Amino acid sequence: MNSYKAPVKDMRFALLDVLDVEPIYQRIGAEQATRDIIEAVLEEGARFNESVLAPLNQSGDQEGCHFDKATGKVTTPKGFKEAYAQFVEGGWPGLTAPEQFGGQHLPESLGAAIKEMIDAANLAWGNYPLLSHGATEALKHHGEDWQQEVFLKPIVEGRWTGTMCLTEPHCGSDLGLLKTRAEPQADGTYAIHGTKIFITAGEHDLTENIVHLVLARLPDAPPGTKGISLFIVPKIRTAKDGTLGEPNALRCGSIEHKMGIHASATCVMNFDGAEGYLIGQPNKGLNAMFTMMNTARLAVGIQGLGLIDRAYQNALAYSRDRLQMRSLSGSKRPDKPADPLIVHPDIRRMLLTCKALGDGSRLLALHAALQVDLLERSPDEAERKKADELLGFLTPIVKACLTEWSVECTYHALQCFGGHGYVQEWGMEQLARDARITTIYEGTTGIQALDLLGRKVIQLQGAGLKHFLGLIVEFCSAQTKNAELVEFVAPLAQAAQDWQQLTMDIGKRLMENPEELGAASVDYLFYSGYVTLAYWWTRAVEAADRSGDKALAEQKRAVARFYFQRILPRTLSHASAIRSGAASLMALPEEAFAA
Amino acid sequence: MNSYKAPVKDMRFALLDVLDVEPIYQRIGAEQATRDIIEAVLEEGARFNESVLAPLNQSGDQEGCHFDKATGKVTTPKGFKEAYAQFVEGGWPGLTAPEQFGGQHLPESLGAAIKEMIDAANLAWGNYPLLSHGATEALKHHGEDWQQEVFLKPIVEGRWTGTMCLTEPHCGSDLGLLKTRAEPQADGTYAIHGTKIFITAGEHDLTENIVHLVLARLPDAPPGTKGISLFIVPKIRTAKDGTLGEPNALRCGSIEHKMGIHASATCVMNFDGAEGYLIGQPNKGLNAMFTMMNTARLAVGIQGLGLIDRAYQNALAYSRDRLQMRSLSGSKRPDKPADPLIVHPDIRRMLLTCKALGDGSRLLALHAALQVDLLERSPDEAERKKADELLGFLTPIVKACLTEWSVECTYHALQCFGGHGYVQEWGMEQLARDARITTIYEGTTGIQALDLLGRKVIQLQGAGLKHFLGLIVEFCSAQTKNAELVEFVAPLAQAAQDWQQLTMDIGKRLMENPEELGAASVDYLFYSGYVTLAYWWTRAVEAADRSGDKALAEQKRAVARFYFQRILPRTLSHASAIRSGAASLMALPEEAFAA
Structure with a gap:
């Protein structure tokens, strides 16, 4: 009842047109990742995930894992083992691992797209290979030779x-x-x-x-x-x-x-x-563990992205199919007993929220993953340092925002189904239940927010933020004469300026009261996420315009407009909450919380 | 693991101090509902719900209902039948039903407080008697004599x-x-x-x-x-x-x-x-059904309220108990290995959000229920008409906002538990799953929003809105010289003015494009809910000041400040979204929604 089609077209657009990875891959020694290879990997990933993993999602949820107390053994649901064997057979475990350990050493940013497919197809299944990736990173960076030889190779092989x-x-x-x-x-x-x-x-x-x-x-x-x-x-x-x-x-x-x-x-x-x-x-x-944890945090953010897209796809299909009520502006299908849900503005609001947050998050996540590639492979030390700082800054945003948005979007998508969304049959409630862990594991949203504001922005003096603001300024400057883009560039430039000012205000307030950090952190995280996505939506419109694909350009522009008019204004309430400071949070004595 | 204590003190405060129901009950012929009786009913309700229903909540969820295909019979979980017998024994089914049908004819506003306890104690159990209340209303208003005699009496008795x-x-x-x-x-x-x-x-x-x-x-x-x-x-x-x-x-x-x-x-x-x-x-x-539906919609709103309070109580207990990390401003429990969660600003943000939305919603819901009493019992026709219009206006706000806030607050409360919130044992994930139906059944949030803006505000020319704005203006005028209240009265008066302006703007825009109704409706609903709660929080502070209970006054003032500084600013983004109009929602052609 709940199907999945990998968004190969949008992934190609994100990697090749917006992020323009081809010349970057060439420059950093990932020459094998040509356009042809990228497209082939995406197509093959789509085939595997759509046909092997997606069909096991609902049955896996209903069956669950079996634990045998007598032996301490866990049995995974029917089909999981066979699917894993096919995953290994296809060489997927070693997709991005170094060749010396048996991997294909394709870029992490391409691996991230495949990761999204796995998570959308079958989040729970994806958790088995997920931590192998983190273990690979930890062993690669911190393991002794024999440890790499003995433990890393079988992990890369998927054994x-x-x-x-x-x-x-x-x-x-x-x-x-x-x-x-x-x-x-x-x-x-x-x-x-x-x-x-x-x-x-x-x-x-x-x-x-x-x-x-x-x-x-x-x-x-x-x-x-x-x-x-x-x-x-x-x-x-x-x-x-x-x-x-x-x-x-x-x-x-x-x-x-x-x-x-x-x-x-x-x-x-x-x-x-x-x-x-x-x-x-x-x-x-902890140092070694952080290597794993950062990898895992990006990975969990991508879980959020996968859930958003799958929820959206199914809500869209249902909204086009289900006939209920007439359009406010007059019947759109007079031949039918009612109009499809998608004619109704509020259904569109929910669908477009998923679309805007989903496709925008894809760019944000792939850009963060690209920093991993630059950090690990760039021949230029300055570029590696910048990538490291940018990655550190983006990781909590990716982890927390994409997962929080997955909670929101699985909510909207379920809501489009009405009562049918609440019953197991349609698979929508599973997506909502599955999404709910993503804002918790590998560090809650609150922990990510402290990492972002406390460590990445305040302690490290905003190096990553400055790089990101630099990207925005650079892009906006280059586009000042682009009349097609001014409706986005102007508010984006303003948002970047406000973000900077807000950050400085928090910094000042922090000098007087350390509680201001925790009081501002989660709102600051969301604020940052929304401005970041405004940048990516502007970039997407610009790239779509350049691509010559007129239909794509129109779609991107329409969704970007929705984003700027309907989502970005959330920054207003986050900024207002931040500016109100810590007092209203800290005033109530502990014992007065009870009724 | 998941306990419940009925908020009798706050209910007493809401009914007796804020809404000041005693003289109203006397005036409308509910003389039996004296302060003593109100307090006794609340105490007895608390006892029943805490000791009989609350302990069956988690076991009921885990066991579920059993359906026997061969006979078409449904068996409810263990203990449900016995609890229902005790409910009948206690006379609860007929609490608010007319005496002529065997009821006690206590006010609906008192019944609403008991309803909140039932929903907090055991939402699923509460669904069995819930619709009896609606059926009572429909039969009372539309049934023939023999139908009332034959069907209504056994329902009132609970048989x-x-x-x-x-x-x-x-x-x-x-x-x-x-x-x-x-x-x-x-x-x-x-x-x-x-x-x-x-x-x-x-x-x-x-x-x-x-x-x-x-x-x-x-x-x-x-x-x-x-x-x-x-x-x-x-x-x-x-x-x-x-x-x-x-x-x-x-x-x-x-x-x-x-x-x-x-x-x-x-x-x-x-x-x-x-x-x-x-x-x-x-x-x-449909007319007769609407009688039931309106009753049921208030009832579902109250389900949201019950869930908020139960989720809050458990998150509070956990946050006081669980030791994790040190306070940002230095250790608060140096004798312990870490400080309790509640010292952390972001945990407080989540707890206070539940507290502010929960206790505020209680006033909103009880005020709406009081309109039912006035509508049914006031000897003054003008007062009955006003109550009817106010009730019609408040019903979609109560239904939609309280349920949406229950989704939000069960989210926050679960989040306070971290990974422990996601496992069944603590009962928090059940509250989140249970909450998720409330924004769907008895009319989705989208349907409530169309009812509010389309029918209650536009079609009925804002009669209910005018009454509510009148309450705000009247209260603010009476309090202009109250220096203790100015920090709330000033922004409340401004919010009321903005609300009115926003409503007029939407009305104008609607004349040009009927889609503007659905484009504005859900954001307008939330906007209305937040302003309404700002009124109730101001009233709560004023009443607490008057009560002479200094600790209560301090608590209400602290939570109200949190509400005004951290929650009310959400109106900014809702207003901005509304003002952006329908264009960004309607522009994307149906076929362009796909990737």
């Missing part, structure tokens, strides 16, 4: 998957509180003791081994976040030559019963003296 | 429940399309043929009989909404003397598998020549 074991029952956002212990052993390994919760894909039946990356404390570790180390802890013990031994002393204790992503196993993992290997330096585990 | 059978597979919002037929029989009854869907409590095991109120067409009926009649169709055939006969020719065909309210049976009802009795005039069924 094994990875996890991130951070959260414990008493600590989620606050990793400084974690208690899991790592005891050094005579043979140089460590015995890991502790309980981790909310471990995505912590146990499953898709691969023969699972590589857990576990945060734990060494015996002499300083307290707090400065005493955390990272360990590789495989499900099956693995010798330095890669041969598999006995099962390790770890076990899945249970899986969570959740609101959504039923087919994604969320595990309690008990480590009972499991053999682990230190990765990176002692007590520097 | 039977009622339903509203409107929706059919091809028609939801658009009732003009309905096809169910009513064939006149020789004995004056009608044979009802057709299929109704989404029938809440259409079949269950709580009572011996169910009174379906069914919309259907007579053979000679004109097409569209002018050819719809309303019929009483009991589950068990009922003679004019009230004795029960054979089962009627109707049957539950299946129940829906839904996102939430699992314990509320949502039925497909097949009428296969079932015996029915015309209620009211032929072809005037």
Whole structure:
């Protein structure tokens, strides 16, 4: 009932026309990613995701994962294992991994488009390979040679998957509180003791081994976040030559019963003296983990994007099909008993909100992913530094805004279906349930907002923000004489100026009261997201005009107008809330919150 | 894990201090509803709902309803039947029903407070008696004497429940399309043929009989909404003397598998020549149904309110308990490993949003319910007319805003729990899933918005709006010299003026393009809701100041400040969206919505 067609045309437009990746790929040594290859990968990705993963989305939700208490084993829903085998067969796990580890080393920005397809097709399934990507990054950057050889290659091949074991029952956002212990052993390994919760894909039946990356404390570790180390802890013990031994002393204790992503196993993992290997330096585990976490944050943002697009596609199809009431301006289908929903302005408002936030977010996400490519591959150090700063700045925006918008857009899309949206049959309520985790895992929206405003803007003195504002100014200056674009360029330039001013105002206020940071952060995050999208919608119109595709140019212009007139004004209330400061948040004493 | 304590103190404050219902009740012949009785009913209601219904909420969700295909019977979750018996035993079904039919005839505004408790305690359970209230209204106003005698009394006693059978597979919002037929029989009854869907409590095991109120067409009926009649169709055939006969020719065909309210049976009802009795005039069924629908719409708005309060209470308890990270302004609990969540500004933002929208909505809902009392009981015709117009105006605001805010607030409350909010155990995800139906059933938010702007404001020339603006002006004038209130009165007076101007602007624009109605409607609805709440928050502060309860006055003032500084500015973006007009919504051709 709930179908999916990958938006290959818009992805091509985003990568090739708006972001103009071809010359960039050539310049940074990704010569193999020619236009032909990009298009072929997108087409092949569409085929796989539409035909293999999408049909398993609803059945996976209804069946869920099965946990066998006696053995600690998790069985994924029917078809998941076979789909994973096809995924491996197609070479998808190694799409962007370095060639030296068996990957194809295609750009991350192309990988991000494929990631969107997976998430739209089957979010829960996508969670199994998702953390392999993060594990790849951590092992690539911080692993010793033998660790890369033994653990990275099977992950790149897709024979094994990875996890991130951070959260414990008493600590989620606050990793400084974690208690899991790592005891050094005579043979140089460590015995890991502790309980981790909310471990995505912590146990499953898709691969023969699972590589857990576990945060734990060494015996002499300083307290707090400065005493955390990272360990590789495989499900099956693995010798330095890669041969598999006995099962390790770890076990899945249970899986969570959740609101959504039923087919994604969320595990309690008990480590009972499991053999682990230190990765990176002692007590520097958070650094290594952040490598994974940033990758995972972009990835979760892209989950939001995938959900927006799938929800939109289905709401659009239903709104064109379902006949209900006559148009306010007179019957549009007098031959039918009623007009289709899509004639009604409020249905259009909901659909266009999804379209504007979805297609705009695609550009935002792909641009962020392109910074990963530049950071990792650019021969120019200054360009790498800039990409790093821009990426750090964009990551919390991508993670938080795209996921919050997925909650909003799955709401709108469900609403288009009326009562039918609330029943399982149509698949819309699943999308809404699945979306709800995305604003939580890999750091809640509140955490992203503190990262954006506190760390990326204030602590790092706004380096990333300056780069992004520079992009806006540069673009607006270049377009001053473009009469076709003035309706967007003028408010965009104004928005950029207001954004800068707002940032400075917050900075000043922060000097007087540190609570102003948390008081402004989430509104500032949304504000930033909306201005960022205004930039991308203007760029999209400009690129569509240049493309010579008249229908596309008209569509982009119409949606951009909707965005500027109906969505961008949300910045007004966010700015007003920010300017009101911390006082109204902090005044009420804790005990006076109760009725 | 998810507890509930009825907000008796705030309800008392709302009814007795802010709305000052005592003298009103005396004046309109509800003399029995003295302060003592009001307080006793609230206390008793709290006891019943906290101890009987609240504990069945989570188990009811997990167990759901059972449908037996062979018999067409629905079994409600464990404990529901016994709870219903206690509900009847306590006399709750007849709380507000006229004495002549066995009720206690207490005011609807008091009944609304009890209704909030039921919805907060157990929304799904509350759906079984909910429609009895609407059926009572329809029978009271439109039923013949024998119909009232035979059907109304058992409903008031709670021995039977009622339903509203409107929706059919091809028609939801658009009732003009309905096809169910009513064939006149020789004995004056009608044979009802057709299929109704989404029938809440259409079949269950709580009572011996169910009174379906069914919309259907007579053979000679004109097409569209002018050819719809309303019929009483009991589950068990009922003679004019009230004795029960054979089962009627109707049957539950299946129940829906839904996102939430699992314990509320949502039925497909097949009428296969079932015996029915015309209620009211032929072809005037929609009039009679609107009596039920308006009651039901207020009731669903109150469901939103109940969910907001329960979600808030649990998020507050968790935020005070859960230790995570240090306060931005330095440790607040140095004796603990971390500070409680509630020290963090963004957690406070989410909690205060629930508190401000919840407690404000309580006043809005009770004020609307008070109009029902005035309409039905005031000896003064002018007062009855005014109450009718005000009620008509407030009903779509209560229905749509309180339910939309319940979606928002259950979101915030879940978010305070982080990952724990997403798992079933804590009960927060259930509240979010349950809330999601409230913006759909009994008319979606879009339908409420058209009712508000199109019918109540434009068609009826803003009679209700004028009354409400009159309340604001009157109050602001009376308070001009109150220095304690100026910070609220000034922006409130401005908001009222802007609201009026915005309404006139829309009216003008509408003369040129009828699509402007649907383009403005939902934003106008929210705009109206936020201004309305600004009025109630100002009234709350004023009443709390007068009450002499200093702690209460400080709490109300702090939350009101939060409301004015952090929530009311949302009107800015709604106004901006409205002023942008219909063009950006209507420009994109239908076929250009696809990627």
